[in-house]
Amino acid sequence: MPTAVDIPLALISLFGVLHVLGEQRAARLTGRPRSRQDKIRAAYFYAALVVILIALASPIDSLSDKLFWVHMIQHILILSVAAPLIVLAAPWNSIWRPLPLGFRRGAAKTVGRAGWAAPLRGLGRLLSRPIPAWIAYNVNLAVWHIPGAYDAAVGNRAIHDLEHTTFLIFGILLWAQVIDSAPLRSRLSQFGRIVYIVAASIPGWLIALVLVFATSPLYPIYAHLHHRPGGISAIVDQQLAGGMMLVPGSLAMTVYVFVQIYRWLDADEKKKRPPRGGQRLTPPAPNGGPLSPNGNGAAANTPRRTTVEV
Numbered sequence: 001m002p003t004a005v006d007i008p009l010a011l012i013s014l015f016g017v018l019h020v021l022g023e024q025r026a027a028r029l030t031g032r033p034r035s036r037q038d039k040i041r042a043a044y045f046y047a048a049l050v051v052i053l054i055a056l057a058s059p060i061d062s063l064s065d066k067l068f069w070v071h072m073i074q075h076i077l078i079l080s081v082a083a084p085l086i087v088l089a090a091p092w093n094s095i096w097r098p099l100p101l102g103f104r105r106g107a108a109k110t111v112g113r114a115g116w117a118a119p120l121r122g123l124g125r126l127l128s129r130p131i132p133a134w135i136a137y138n139v140n141l142a143v144w145h146i147p148g149a150y151d152a153a154v155g156n157r158a159i160h161d162l163e164h165t166t167f168l169i170f171g172i173l174l175w176a177q178v179i180d181s182a183p184l185r186s187r188l189s190q191f192g193r194i195v196y197i198v199a200a201s202i203p204g205w206l207i208a209l210v211l212v213f214a215t216s217p218l219y220p221i222y223a224h225l226h227h228r229p230g231g232i233s234a235i236v237d238q239q240l241a242g243g244m245m246l247v248p249g250s251l252a253m254t255v256y257v258f259v260q261i262y263r264w265l266d267a268d269e270k271k272k273r274p275p276r277g278g279q280r281l282t283p284p285a286p287n288g289g290p291l292s293p294n295g296n297g298a299a300a301n302t303p304r305r306t307t308v309e310v
Helices: 002-030 036-056 059-063 068-089 092-096 101-113 115-127 130-144 147-155 157-175 190-213 234-246 248-272
Strands: none
Touching: 002 036, 002 092, 002 157, 036 059, 036 068, 036 157, 059 068, 068 157, 068 234, 068 248, 101 115, 115 130, 130 147, 130 157, 130 190, 147 157, 190 234, 190 248, 234 248
């Protein structure tokens, strides 16, 4: 599909330019260079754009028509690499900031107050919650792996672009439930995030296992190819696709789980440590009362004898 890379390339360029302009505008408004943390977040965003570019505008895209397992690499790059990088980058304000002020005010007013936009506001509030986001992500993943839908995406560029767009959107929604992306914050606890992302992995594992253990090709558009690069059979191609989904496709979530377990245990350990720089405990006086300033154990409240000269 070599002629269809123009749309994703144009969108990648647009968001990249908007982000650069937004970062420059923020530096001008604050009167100081961007902080180290801001630069790291910007690097995450540009890395995500490069990953999307590799997935959709490289030989991977043309080979995905002929090799199922290569097509699966596209999905992994979008769902498991680009989506979490975008959430880590938190690019929302930087992309929004360089747009014309009149457009920003008009769009915010329309989306925030217009009656016709009420369903969109309701949908946005719904999908910002963990359970609906989890359901939307996995239903979308399952639907696109139904043979009819998958074949339609491979055979039609517009449907293929829609597939990748929904993967990216719902991937961002899912990762935003477990990674704080300013100004958005996760509603889940540290342990809840671990459980959530493990649960989000399970439907993908089931799909992968179906692909690996199926005894015949499930997708006619790949099964009917007369030639495949490397000379592999359709069933081997399908098994490789399942393996890609099962192992590399789970890598990002696995890394996230281990990082979160470390943070969770570390936070629990810090709670048990005695506070540093606290008050020094005063040993009890021999007679059970507080020590006097000279440390001899006399009662601190013993009246001092005073001599008055007449």
